[in-house]
Amino acid sequence: MPEPITIFVDDIAIETTEGANVLDAALRAGICIPNLCYLPEVTPTGACRVCIVEVERHGRTKMTAACTLEAREGMIVRAHSEPVLRARRNIVELLLAEAPESPVLQALAERLSVTDVRYSRRDRDCILCGRCVAACAEVAKQGSLGMIGRGANRHKGLPFYKEEYCTQCNECHDRCPLELSPSGRRGDHCGVCGSELSMNDAIPDICEDCVLS
Amino acid sequence: MPELDSIASLEARREEVAFTLARYRTVVTMCGGTACQACGCQPVARAMTREVMAQGLEETVYVRTTGCHGFCEQGPLVIIDPGGIVYVHVTPEDVPEIVAQTIRKGKVIERLSYTDPVSDKTVQAEDEIPFYTRQKRLLLGENRHIAPRDIDDYIARGGYSALAKALDSMTPEAVVEEIERSGLQGRGGGGYPTGKKWRQCRNASGDARYVICNADEGDPGDYMDRSLLEGNPHSIIEGMIIGAFAVGARHGYIYVRKEYPLAVVNAGVAIRQAQALRLLGEDILGTGFDFDIQVVRGGGAFVCGESTALMASLEGKVGEPRPKDIHTVERGYLGQPTVLNNVETWANVPSIIRHGADWFASQGTERSKGTKIFALTGQVKNTGLIEVEMGTTLREIIYDIGGGPKNGREIKAVQTGGPSGGCLPTSQFDLPVDFDALYEAGSMMGSGGMVVMDDSSCMVDVAKYFLAFLQDESCGKCTPCRLGVGRLLEIVTDISEGRGSLDQLDLLEDLSWTISVASLCALGKTAPNPVLSTLKYFRDEYLDHIENKRCAAGVCRALIRLVIDSTLCDRCGKCIANCPHKAITGSRDTSYAIDDELCTRCRICADACEQHAILVR
Ligand SMILES: Cc1cc2nc3c(=O)[nH]c(=O)nc-3n(C[C@H](O)[C@H](O)[C@H](O)COP(=O)(O)O)c2cc1C
Ligand code: SF4
Ligand code: FES
Numbered sequence: 001m002p003e004p005i006t007i008f009v010d011d012i013a014i015e016t017t018e019g020a021n022v023l024d025a026a027l028r029a030g031i032c033i034p035n036l037c038y039l040p041e042v043t044p045t046g047a048c049r050v051c052i053v054e055v056e057r058h059g060r061t062k063m064t065a066a067c068t069l070e071a072r073e074g075m076i077v078r079a080h081s082e083p084v085l086r087a088r089r090n091i092v093e094l095l096l097a098e099a100p101e102s103p104v105l106q107a108l109a110e111r112l113s114v115t116d117v118r119y120s121r122r123d124r125d126c127i128l129c130g131r132c133v134a135a136c137a138e139v140a141k142q143g144s145l146g147m148i149g150r151g152a153n154r155h156k157g158l159p160f161y162k163e164e165y166c167t168q169c170n171e172c173h174d175r176c177p178l179e180l181s182p183s184g185r186r187g188d189h190c191g192v193c194g195s196e197l198s199m200n201d202a203i204p205d206i207c208e209d210c211v212l213s
Numbered sequence: 214m215p216e217l218d219s220i221a222s223l224e225a226r227r228e229e230v231a232f233t234l235a236r237y238r239t240v241v242t243m244c245g246g247t248a249c250q251a252c253g254c255q256p257v258a259r260a261m262t263r264e265v266m267a268q269g270l271e272e273t274v275y276v277r278t279t280g281c282h283g284f285c286e287q288g289p290l291v292i293i294d295p296g297g298i299v300y301v302h303v304t305p306e307d308v309p310e311i312v313a314q315t316i317r318k319g320k321v322i323e324r325l326s327y328t329d330p331v332s333d334k335t336v337q338a339e340d341e342i343p344f345y346t347r348q349k350r351l352l353l354g355e356n357r358h359i360a361p362r363d364i365d366d367y368i369a370r371g372g373y374s375a376l377a378k379a380l381d382s383m384t385p386e387a388v389v390e391e392i393e394r395s396g397l398q399g400r401g402g403g404g405y406p407t408g409k410k411w412r413q414c415r416n417a418s419g420d421a422r423y424v425i426c427n428a429d430e431g432d433p434g435d436y437m438d439r440s441l442l443e444g445n446p447h448s449i450i451e452g453m454i455i456g457a458f459a460v461g462a463r464h465g466y467i468y469v470r471k472e473y474p475l476a477v478v479n480a481g482v483a484i485r486q487a488q489a490l491r492l493l494g495e496d497i498l499g500t501g502f503d504f505d506i507q508v509v510r511g512g513g514a515f516v517c518g519e520s521t522a523l524m525a526s527l528e529g530k531v532g533e534p535r536p537k538d539i540h541t542v543e544r545g546y547l548g549q550p551t552v553l554n555n556v557e558t559w560a561n562v563p564s565i566i567r568h569g570a571d572w573f574a575s576q577g578t579e580r581s582k583g584t585k586i587f588a589l590t591g592q593v594k595n596t597g598l599i600e601v602e603m604g605t606t607l608r609e610i611i612y613d614i615g616g617g618p619k620n621g622r623e624i625k626a627v628q629t630g631g632p633s634g635g636c637l638p639t640s641q642f643d644l645p646v647d648f649d650a651l652y653e654a655g656s657m658m659g660s661g662g663m664v665v666m667d668d669s670s671c672m673v674d675v676a677k678y679f680l681a682f683l684q685d686e687s688c689g690k691c692t693p694c695r696l697g698v699g700r701l702l703e704i705v706t707d708i709s710e711g712r713g714s715l716d717q718l719d720l721l722e723d724l725s726w727t728i729s730v731a732s733l734c735a736l737g738k739t740a741p742n743p744v745l746s747t748l749k750y751f752r753d754e755y756l757d758h759i760e761n762k763r764c765a766a767g768v769c770r771a772l773i774r775l776v777i778d779s780t781l782c783d784r785c786g787k788c789i790a791n792c793p794h795k796a797i798t799g800s801r802d803t804s805y806a807i808d809d810e811l812c813t814r815c816r817i818c819a820d821a822c823e824q825h826a827i828l829v830r
Pocket of ligand 2: 516534687688690691692694695732733734735736737738
């Protein structure tokens with residue numbers, strides 16, 4: 001049994017277990033850390049960097065992704081400090097410029113008050129978050145979809161680009177942020193980030209677990 | 214070969230080897246590193262062996278082909294001992310004369326001697342060459358004495374005595390302490406204290422432990438790790454055995470990029486020789502310690518030099534970094550505690566154990582100890598591999614060892630630390646080579662690339678070059694690095710093509726900061742350095758490109774025009790014949806002109822023009 005421990009996220013004490021996923025622990029405790037590539041049912045990859053947080057260690061602060069961070073007793077995490085918000089906004093701005101029409105990215109941008117996109121807009125059908133690849137490997141247990149190439153050439157694909165390696169189970173499509181739309185009614189304002197997204201019924205004034213998390 | 218089943222038998226072999234070598238009156242040394250092979254050292258070596266036999270000297274003359282000496286620009290090199298007489302740019306045709314004159318009669322052939330480009334004087338002896346005298350060649354210097362595929366050469370130089378000392382009279386704990394006290398820091402880029410890394414691995418819990426040598430060396434222009442592994446593979450193997458003993462590992466790997474075929478072969482041969490002598494394998498030197506090494510070839514992706522990507526690649530997975538919140542000393546190869554060190558780091562280990570931590574720590578600066586090898590390239594008179602004591606200033610390296618600027622131009626910057634290092638201006642040339650000093654100035658030690666640039670380099674273009682490299686080599690997994698570096702490149706390209714605006718400079722800084730704090734691995738975290746350091750020290754060049762649409766160095770193609778100075782042009786027609794785009798018109802009777810629309814600014818015409826009549830505007 002992993003040890004029960006306490007961590008502090010934005011000065012709020014959270015009971016969790018040694019080695020637990022910090023993003024998951026925070027979300028469960030009702031602290032909204034925006035995220036994108038994270039899927040609770042698969043091994044986190046830390047690819048999109050939207051869930052970036054500051055963590056204090058040995059007296060030093062460093063930034064890292066919350067979804068790949070393992071909780072340790074007394075760990076101090078800041079999910080909404082000035083530098084964290086600045087980095088997170090800039091990351092979402094980069095993503096939004098890739099697929100400006102995506103409702104999910106628009107919602108994420110709104111939640112973070114990203115209004116201005118300082119780059120030329122592209123219209124990509126994939127932002128390479130890797131959710132589909134992880135779902136294919138770990139949910140569908142096919143391991144067919146993969147990332148091919150490096151750097152600007154990176155793209156997702158089936159082995160040898162052959163359709164026959166796909167069983168059409170749709171686990172990937174069900175998780176694609178460019179194919180999903182954020183859920184729910186609009187109008188209320190989240191007490192944490194101030195965005196106009198649907199509210200969580202269980203915890204007042206905090207965004208509902210939208211389809212992203 | 215008889216196995217060495219005790220430490221005494223190693224010492225006995227050393228004496229035997231020394232006795233055999235002492236028989237020779239003359240030793241002829243030829244370099245055979247990859248660079249020298251490229252300039253034709255192999256035919257020279259063959260000719261030398263043949264000629265020595267032909268003149269019936271094989272009983273008294275020993276011919277040895279070694280790894281790289283670092284002075285590649287002058288290769289093929291031939292050195293004749295005793296006396297250390299050195300010949301440069303030797304061809305097979307020179308060999309009979311060398312044997313007849315120098316080896317037989319001790320006469321120096323002036324024609325083949327080295328001429329120092331700074332003083333214009335000829336230098337006869339190797340140890341008088343200014344390029345060498347300002348260096349401290351603790352590691353590289355050994356290459357000259359060792360035939361890489363002959364373990365006895367290494368043993369003759371005292372090889373494996375550090376291993377014997379560690380196994381015989383030290384505990385693993387004492388070895389770790391010795392390395393800690395020496396102050397040795399990783400030479401692969403990060404400068405992490407090696408002893409501390411070993412201790413963390415030793416203290417971590419796991420079912421097995423591993424040691425790995427990182428010979429992926431992917432920085433463009435670097436070849437110090439290759440030269441060490443090719444030229445003196447046993448020093449790395451000995452270092453790794455000592456490291457394995459210290460942390461309790463039974464298996465080790467040398468991860469070499471496959472573009473280094475000679476290093477792969479030499480490392481493999483060295484391992485087999487060490488196994489045959491029982492310096493590797495079970496019951497090393499009869500002490501009961503077991504350890505073995507395997508060579509693994511990497512596919513040549515730059516990012517695979519990163520520790521977690523390298524280990525993923527070793528495991529047969531895609532070479533992509535993983536988050537390092539838990540370090541590889543705790544959870545590395547196969548999830549077990551692993552020590553990964555750079556080639557040069559491992560090569561330093563035997564001499565620290567042999568001569569002691571205090572000896573090592575007495576060299577260098579307060580904060581950085583020992584020596585560092587650099588690949589000195591660019592616009593200086595002498596280029597090659599150099600090794601200097603930590604604390605040597607950039608100025609000493611560039612002007613004293615490198616011999617200063619070429620072609621009467623003016624040096625304006627040095628780029629240190631590889632693609633994600635930084636560019637430092639001449640005002641920073643008094644900085645010492647020291648991990649912290651370089652970092653604080655906005656660059657880094659990196660693995661040891663050093664590119665000297667003169668006023669023919671445009672710093673915006675330099676930043677663009679490195680960004681393009683990093684964008685291609687990014688694994689593409691995380692957003693800031695994949696998209697962010699791409700956007701940096703887009704913006705810098707805009708600036709270099711005259712589409713830049715002043716607010717883009719703020720965006721460059723904001724985005725650079727984001728990439729450096731939020732990227733998953735160190736490739737992304739350091740990728741903005743080329744932009745940040747050029748913005749810091751050469752902002753005026755960015756402003757010139759943006760405000761005046763001018764590239765003072767005449768490099769950025771979109772901002773320059775080539776014109777023909779009719780007062781210099783003698784209408785010879787060479788430019789017309791050479792222009793691949795048929796952009797030049799003119800004849801004997803009509804003056805020459807370049808069509809701006811057709812011209813791509815490739816400058817082939819300017820290189821062809823003997824009158825220097827083609828000007829860059
Ligand atoms: C993108 C990237 C490439 C790297 N390439 C190399 C390399 O080619 N050789 C190397 O020794 N270290 C390289 N490193 C550094 C290694 O991750 C690691 O820090 C080093 O091998 C540790 O050994 P050291 O402590 O002896 O320096 C690279 C790091 C990054 C982020
Ligand atoms: S920083 Fe770059 S190289 Fe490193 S994981 Fe992210 S995309 Fe890959
Ligand atoms: S990196 Fe954590 S959600 Fe993408």
